[in-house]
Amino acid sequence: xxxxxxxxxxxxxxxxxxxxxxxxxxxxxxxxxxxxxxxxxxxxxxxxxxxxxxxxxxxxxxxxxxxxxxxxxxxxxxxxxxxxxxxxxxxxxxxxxxxxxxxxxxxxxxxxxxxxxxxxxxxxxxxxxxxxxxxxxxxxxxxxxxxxxxxxxxxxxxxxxxxxxxxxxxxxxxxxxxxxxxxxxxxxxxxxxxxxxxxxxxxxxxxxxxxxxxxxxxxxxxxxxxxxxxxxxxxxxxxxxxxxxxxxxxxxxxxxxxxxxxxxxxxxxxxxxxxxxxxxxxxxxxxxxxxxxxxxxxxxxxxxxxxxxxxxxxxxxxxxxxxxxxxxxxxxxxxxxxxxxxxxxxxxxxxxxxxxxx
Amino acid sequence: xxxxxxxxxxxxxxxxxxxxxxxxxxxxxxxxxxxxxxxxxxxxxxxxxxxxxxxxxxxxxxxxxxxxxxxxxxxxxxxxxxxxxxxxxxxxxxxxxxxxxxxxxxxxxxxxxxxxxxxxxxxxxxxxxxxxxxxxxxxxxxxxxxxxxxxxxxxxxxxxxxxxxxxxxxxxxxxxxxxxxxxxxxxxxxxxxxxxxxxxxxxxxxxxxxxxxxxxxxxxxxxxxxxxxxxxxxxxxxxxxxxxxxxxxxxxxxxxxxxxxxxxxxxxxxxxxxxxxxxxxxxxxxxxxxxxxxxxxxxxxxxxxxxxxxxxxxxxxxxxxxxxxxxxxxxxxxxxxxxxxxxxxxxxxxxxxxxxxxxxxxxxxxxxxxxxxxxxxxxxxxxxxxxxxxxxxxxxxxxxxxxxxxxxxxxxxxxxxxxxxxxxxxxxxxxxxxxxxxxxxxxxxxxxxxxxxxxx
Numbered sequence: 001x002x003x004x005x006x007x008x009x010x011x012x013x014x015x016x017x018x019x020x021x022x023x024x025x026x027x028x029x030x031x032x033x034x035x036x037x038x039x040x041x042x043x044x045x046x047x048x049x050x051x052x053x054x055x056x057x058x059x060x061x062x063x064x065x066x067x068x069x070x071x072x073x074x075x076x077x078x079x080x081x082x083x084x085x086x087x088x089x090x091x092x093x094x095x096x097x098x099x100x101x102x103x104x105x106x107x108x109x110x111x112x113x114x115x116x117x118x119x120x121x122x123x124x125x126x127x128x129x130x131x132x133x134x135x136x137x138x139x140x141x142x143x144x145x146x147x148x149x150x151x152x153x154x155x156x157x158x159x160x161x162x163x164x165x166x167x168x169x170x171x172x173x174x175x176x177x178x179x180x181x182x183x184x185x186x187x188x189x190x191x192x193x194x195x196x197x198x199x200x201x202x203x204x205x206x207x208x209x210x211x212x213x214x215x216x217x218x219x220x221x222x223x224x225x226x227x228x229x230x231x232x233x234x235x236x237x238x239x240x241x242x243x244x245x246x247x248x249x250x251x252x253x254x255x256x257x258x259x260x261x262x263x264x265x266x267x268x269x270x271x272x273x274x275x276x277x278x279x280x281x282x283x284x285x286x287x288x289x290x291x292x293x294x295x296x297x298x299x300x301x302x303x304x305x306x307x308x309x310x311x312x313x314x315x316x317x318x319x320x321x322x323x324x325x326x327x328x329x330x331x332x333x334x335x336x337x338x339x340x341x342x343x344x345x346x347x348x349x350x351x352x353x354x355x356x357x358x
Numbered sequence: 359x360x361x362x363x364x365x366x367x368x369x370x371x372x373x374x375x376x377x378x379x380x381x382x383x384x385x386x387x388x389x390x391x392x393x394x395x396x397x398x399x400x401x402x403x404x405x406x407x408x409x410x411x412x413x414x415x416x417x418x419x420x421x422x423x424x425x426x427x428x429x430x431x432x433x434x435x436x437x438x439x440x441x442x443x444x445x446x447x448x449x450x451x452x453x454x455x456x457x458x459x460x461x462x463x464x465x466x467x468x469x470x471x472x473x474x475x476x477x478x479x480x481x482x483x484x485x486x487x488x489x490x491x492x493x494x495x496x497x498x499x500x501x502x503x504x505x506x507x508x509x510x511x512x513x514x515x516x517x518x519x520x521x522x523x524x525x526x527x528x529x530x531x532x533x534x535x536x537x538x539x540x541x542x543x544x545x546x547x548x549x550x551x552x553x554x555x556x557x558x559x560x561x562x563x564x565x566x567x568x569x570x571x572x573x574x575x576x577x578x579x580x581x582x583x584x585x586x587x588x589x590x591x592x593x594x595x596x597x598x599x600x601x602x603x604x605x606x607x608x609x610x611x612x613x614x615x616x617x618x619x620x621x622x623x624x625x626x627x628x629x630x631x632x633x634x635x636x637x638x639x640x641x642x643x644x645x646x647x648x649x650x651x652x653x654x655x656x657x658x659x660x661x662x663x664x665x666x667x668x669x670x671x672x673x674x675x676x677x678x679x680x681x682x683x684x685x686x687x688x689x690x691x692x693x694x695x696x697x698x699x700x701x702x703x704x705x706x707x708x709x710x711x712x713x714x715x716x717x718x719x720x721x722x723x724x725x726x727x728x729x730x731x732x733x734x735x736x737x738x739x740x741x742x743x744x745x746x747x748x749x750x751x752x753x754x755x756x757x758x759x760x761x762x763x764x765x766x767x768x769x770x771x772x773x774x775x776x777x778x779x780x781x782x783x784x785x786x787x788x789x790x791x792x793x794x795x796x797x798x799x800x801x802x803x804x805x806x807x808x809x810x811x812x813x814x
Contacts, residue, residue: 124516124519124520124525124535125516125519125520125535126535127535127537127539127540128439128440128529128534128543129439129440129540129543131539134539196522197522197523198521198522198523198524198525198526199522199525199526200441200526200529200530202437202439202441202529238436239437239438239439239441240433240437241437241441241443243433244433244435244437245433246433247430247431247432247433248432248434286519287441289439289440291439291543308436325431325432325433328428328431328432329428329431329432331392332424332425332427332428332431333428335396335424336421336424336425336428339417339424
């Protein structure tokens with residue numbers, strides 16, 4: 001008998017891609033996708049879509065009806081219709097309902113929950129690199145990060161009550177891809193990037209292909225020599241500073257003092273250009289980097305793309321900014337060429353000095 | 359001039375710009391014309407002027423600068439997990455700090471061979487000087503003097519990362535928060551980690567307490583080194599104490615601003631921004647013998663007794679070295695004493711009284727003694743006059759014994775014979791020796807003089 005996988009949040013880009021991917025995986029009988037709204041595109045034939053609101057107990061019926069043995073909970077998200085309170089309810093109450101249903105499902109073997117590295121918060125007094133075992137100095141005050149922290153708490157409670165279920169919590173760094181719909185990609189789409197004055201946060205990205213691959217591995221049986229239960233940070237190797245991101249995108253930054261930035265963020269939110277939430281401003285102030293040693297060594301997965309590579313893939317799909325890097329390099333290249341090959345002046349002959357003396 | 363322009367046009371024609379399709383396709387931008395104009399001017403008479411002004415090889419430097427600029431404006435550089443921007447640090451930060459280290463403080467670096475060529479190492483140093491210049495100077499010293507050009511990764515107070523701009527620059531220069539996790543991660547990655555365990559207690563201590571090590575935190579740095587099994591290199595910095603002699607503290611204002619202290623120095627805040635200029639003292643940074651930790655098991659980090667013992671060992675090594683260096687120092691502004699009895703410089707050797715401290719006044723007194731014809735073999739000389747200007751600053755320091763617990767007194771051993779009045783206890787009087795650097799009136803008289811009442 002094959003597996004039956006329930007995927008929540010299939011109306012989103014990542015959920016739809018994951019459902020389609022796992023439906024084609026060997027050994028998977030059926031994939032049931034649930035979400036509160038129908039997916040924008042067609043789901044592949046292997047995925048049965050059921051429209052339901054996770055905040056209601058209806059999900060228990062779906063699990064019993066399809067004899068689901070693997071639940072992949074992707075419906076913990078920063079964005080969604082209906083404002084912040086509705087998003088919070090979907091995240092937290094939805095997870096509680098789902099976990100309640102899972103607890104009553106005797107056939108359940110595996111639970112995978114998508115979380116976020118935002119649970120570590122973003123504060124100047126925290127360690128520079130977070131490992132899975134570290135506790136943030138203070139819980140995130142609110143917003144999506146708080147939701148994710150609460151969701152993780154309920155998941156821990158569930159795994160205590162159902163020790164026979166393998167539980168995997170994946171803490172993703174910011175997921176980017178050519179067609180992402182995350183708050184950070186909306187931010188990077190702004191023509192001018194408002195930043196916090198005097199701060200250059202460290203950011204980490206994970207490519208959505210890698211994110212889907214990690215989810216697939218977590219939903220399957222562990223490969224020999226690896227363990228896929230537990231909590232894992234998922235991020236591409238390396239770090240990009242916000243200033244680097246802006247320069248690679250060719251978007252000028254506008255450093256603002258914190259109060260001014262809060263005003264601008266409010267304006268951006270009002271005009272629905274992007275969702276600059278307080279915790280995103282916090283991220284843009286202090287950044288966040290996680291340690292992925294456990295993912296590589298215990299889980300046995302190394303993201304195929306590093307943070308810069310993932311970001312490059314994202315940047316390639318963005319419209320050109322006001323200061324495209326190519327145009328800037330054309331100026332420096334031209335000036336360098338006027339200086340002659342390897343810095344030798346065309347008219348003043350040669351010299352033997354190093355290009356960059358101290 | 360026309361010739362130059364023709365030349366420039368000719369030059370411009372042969373330049374391939376394949377890498378910039380948007381440039382070619384787009385409008386002939388201002389920058390394009392600008393580049394032409396600059397190039398044309400440089401190819402012409404201006405080029406010779408530039409060579410004369412900037413020295414030979416300016417084109418090479420300009421080309422290097424351009425490629426640096428190119429990488430910076432396109433974001434094509436790497437930072438590590440801690441935000442350390444090696445290129446920016448080498449090309450900008452260290453270049454800015456180097457003149458300060460070499461020309462202003464004239465730092466003498468000793469024992470750099472004690473820092474291993476590779477692998478993790480924890481450098482532990484004394485902290486002083488109100489402004490953490492000593493940490494930055496140590497970074498320059500390690501990078502410039504070490505044959506492998508290693509970068510010092512400092513563990514900084516959380517205040518640094520709370521402040522905007524400062525926090526950003528600190529991260530880019532490779533520093534991180536002083537916490538066990540970060541320290542251990544860096545050490546395990548094989549970095550040179552620097553820690554100033556006295557923290558604000560050390561850097562913000564009053565001038566009267568100079569060169570007296572404060573409590574060394576809770577020994578967290580030793581635990582990190584034990585876990586990572588890396589050696590600890592004690593580092594003693596002399597000279598930083600006198601850059602900003604802190605004679606007072608606006609405690610209330612500091613508390614209001616959320617700062618650990620707000621210093622009053624002889625020049626700050628009286629002279630305004632000018633008062634923030636450090637005094638041009640002569641520095642010495644001495645790296646001591648590494649203390650290995652790989653002989654202990656990893657669990658030793660959880661043994662508080664061992665951690666405290668090692669902490670004390672490191673602390674005392676630094677304190678002893680400080681005393682030794684202070685004894686050898688002839689004045690806060692000048693070279694170390696090389697040969698005993700060498701005559702002081704012809705002029706300008708006198709230390710300004712307000713600027714000389716326990717060590718300084720001793721040296722000043724030593725010079726006095728030398729000038730008064732005191733021979734090097736220790737014949738008692740007349741007690742040096744105590745300047746009323748000096749007196750508030752030179753109150754007798756606590757005996758070394760009190761500082762170092764029940765240990766035997768520190769009598770700087772390998773110092774060459776010194777002239778009288780140089781502050782070394784003669785040892786024949788049987789009284790507890792004073793901190794070297796304090797000048798007894800004459801050899802044999804080791805007891806500190808009665809403190810001059812304030813306002814005398």
